[in-house]
Amino acid sequence: MQTFTGLCKPALALLPLCGALAFAPAQAQTAAPAAPVVKYDLTYDIISPVHSQHGMVATEQELATKVGVDILKKGGNAVDAGVAVGFALAVVLPNAGNIGGGGFMMIHDAKTGKNVALDFREMAPQRATRNMYLDDKGNVVPGRSLYTHLAVGVPGTVAGLSHALSKYGTMKLSQVIQPAVELAEKGYPVSRSLAQILSAEREHLGQWDSSKAIFFKEGRPLQEGELLVQKDLAKSLRLIAKEGPKAFYEGSIAKKIVAEMDKHGGLISADDLKNYKVVERVPVSGNYRGYQVMSMPPPSSGGVHIIQMMNILERYPLKQYGADSAQTIHLMAETMKLAYADRSEYLGDPDFTKVPVKGLTSRAYADELAKKINPDRATPSSEIKPGQPQPYESDQTTHYSVADKDGNLVATTYTLNLNFGSGIVATGTGITLNNEMDDFAAKPGVPNAFGLVGGDANAVAPYKRPLSSMSPTFVLKDGKPFLVTGSPGGSRIITTTLQTILNVIDHDMNVAEATITPRIHHQWAPDQLRVEKGLSADTLKILQDKGQKISVQPSMGRTQTIQIRSDGFDGFSDPRNPDGRTLGF
Template sequence: MLFVKKKIQYTASLLVSCCLGFYGPLVSSASDKEPDSLVSYYDLVHPIISRSGMVVSQNDIASEVGAQILREGGNAIDAAVATAFALAVTLPRAGNLGGGGMMMIHLAQENKNIALNYRELAPEAAYETMFLDKQGEPISEKSLHTLAAAGVPGTVAGMHHALTKYGTMTWSQVIAPAEKLAREGIVINDDIVRNINVSPALKDDAESCRVYFKKDCVTYKPGERLKQTDLANSLSALRKGGAEVFYHGEIAEKIVKAMKKGGGLITAEDLANYHVEELTPIYGQFRDYQIVTMPPPSSGGIHLVQMFNMLDALPLKTIEVGSALLLHYQIEIFKRAYADRSKYLGDTDFVHVPVKGLTDPAYAKQLVKNIKADVVTPSSAIKAGKVPSYESPDTTHISVMDKQGNVVSNTYTLNHSFGSGITIPGTGILMNNTMDDFSIKPGSPNSYGLIGGEANAIHAGKHPLSSMTPTIVLKQGKPFLATGTPGGSKIISSVFQQLTYILAYDVNLAEATIRPRVHHQWMPDVVYVEKSLNPDTRDKLLSMGYKVEQSKSLGSLQSVMYQEDVFFGYADPRRPHAKAVAAD
């Protein structure tokens, strides 16, 4: 009886940890043998089920907006765009109009996959050494909290392109819910208060103070209502005038005016010349699954496929799910992929990226030759591989599937939480600080600790490298899974670990999402682990020779799976208020 009582108490504590995931641990991971109580906990975790479609995002209100669009007859693209605009109101630290992102689309009727790049662009006045001091050293504050840190925003153009080309509803219909939310106000919750309080850049900007605080820059309290009238007016202008308003009209004029006054580089010509790119997705194969993911200027897709190629070359059948050995192999895979990222990845309009070589299974086999079950490879011993030659880089994520079989996996960002912290006067629009995603000084780490090379150096009109990894998985040519996450440099490793559990071990979507994650990015030579990682597993990694450091929660996966005519949605509990909403 005592054992049963302790078992119930342990399982209950895990559930509490899950609910408070954004402040601390989620669940204890498995070492080579999982405790019975952990197995019981996984038995209690289930995805949301629907037979009409699903929307999953980092905010419950925004997910409901998207689901309502599906109920009204809209398709997955309509719902994703409506959700993205709603997130600009309800999740201002990441949802945005002043940032950019990447979207994967699967069109059922045409059986076609599309990659949309609406990433921010370096302004024409940008140059390679713009964030270096006289001694040639990076000025981090300048690349993070000034208007010079802003790339030309792509979100509005990206949403407009996706909707008008692949949606079924009008631009006005999908923007209207967000406009209403901004004008009527949202109830401030603890999560918003917490993130505002840890973002001092907001208080440093007079306009941000006016928009996101009460009089005299006093923070709102949970339960109070935040009305974003300027943002509502901007959304109204967009609803009536289309994307042209942002890039050629009244919003563009306000952005340019602020740039001139505040030392930013974006001009009217930069905004007018912005365009969305339709790209060929990156494809990979793992067992019966086809991975369809984002090409450069994202590094995510290439390295996700590269990681699965390496995983496929290892003796996976002998490794138990959740074991320290599996984590060891994944860490060694991370090191090799991130080393290649530092050398080869950049905007393909400016540099040659050996996509076929990096995603070649034969190359992966070469990379894993020196991965041993009981040996830790120091990062100093790992260099970017010799890629075979061929002819011929706070973010948030949305996943949507509709009953017609259309799929959207969309990741977009302001870069850091609340971007630069600077709001364009009279618009309610926060500006991104995405210029920090360039290699400000090749060989020096950016704010995420990622080391980049000349391939990602600053250049006018160039997209900074991204880690965004919006991904669609097909099974026998049909949609199986849509997933993605925020997390900066940790995006790729988070998506890879979730997909490993699902594709290699047939773990259900909820369990694959909540299992504790680890991260290694080659440099620094450190394994970052969530506090919830089983102590026995952590000790095993330490005994092998890894340097292990505790990290805040890694990623926030928002995912939809489709099997046997049923949609399964699950929102990562690592972020509060994330929610999967069924269209039934």
């Protein structure tokens, strides 16, 4: 049972979201002992961030947050905690947390000042072909890249988390995996939000006996309060803890994944798993109003376009215009269109295609793009084409953030793509497999599940990594950590992360205020300005008069944000996901 008390401050511009926030779990001030049923008592201002002095963890699931904080309390650093959280979320957030998918991790090493972008994105199998999702007439076959064994990319999460721990952590793999093993073995009560997701994905999961065996009871999805026990997943995690990543990529787990593929016409082979590689990349970086922004480079499009959009927006006095004013929103929307048009043309796996990162993130290119923005009138997407950055050269997802007392930071966004990925659990492993192959451009100009359009740069090819929007991000001030943030949300990840940072820097919001402020999104195609509920009718009318095509839709993003202050840490878990929790000590 959950109980809530507390009030929103009506004087604040954030009032439109108070109704939603009144039903969000409290952001606890300190870590509490694990318990199967948690009662929250919200007795303080709901827009105050969590504060702590020695370390902080923000995730989308309270049990995983507690795992991370416990690791920090035992003397582990941010990477130790981040890896423990990654394995724990595979158990307690089964629709997005994973060891059968992939993602990105940003690491800030306090001792050296080094920033690392760890790429453990899924890869296409060796037998993958450019037109594998087209019929004999050249049309995309509905569902083939989403709900079949052909949708599964070679998973990278186990390799990525293990690499991070061995190179940047201080604890043993067996130590950081043990909490996840116990959660899978003993089980935990299904939350209301997870029960709703399971119900919504009934058809998706229900076509596979191996998936129903875990997530169904008496022929229907598990309901709120029922225990979710994952014995096979616990066995797989134990093997990884004992044998390391080889258990997943070359051992008994690998054999079961390959058997699953062979039985159902999938493409992943033993060699595909054995040949998977983690890549350390140089973060993409930029400066915004005196702050240094560092984020994930390609095959993520997130960092490139966050910095590209900031370069354009820095010329406007957004603070003077006000947060979520019609003028601020209009300028953000026009900037987003330009960035997403470029995304469709230039972004892909840098190991296969030349991505003009320097040009896209240059201030000179931003100057050229800004000339296309009419501050008083929306430009139709049909009139916007990808720009020319070269001359300036010289789905379902989850995010978590960790900061420790020594100044180390971890920002991780990883995914299965859609809820529960392909919906397929590899028989005998308890591991849900991704459907990340849909993030490739199955056919140039044809949108994927998130409505994103891609071209040749993101075409399917063997061992290629699909383009992503995942945007784990750091903000530094004078070279020192200031903010760590990121979000799930498919194509909206980039704009959600952007707005969180702008709210803190431009509008002087604390991380709680920055989180709950209504969000907007434009991705060029389709030509619509998506907005959350909470904007005033007057604001929407002004935007419409400027030519913006408004579409009020469900909430966007679920950020996990930590701000590093002189007196400790402030953090906040986005109440758009009621299971999220930030804890410190």
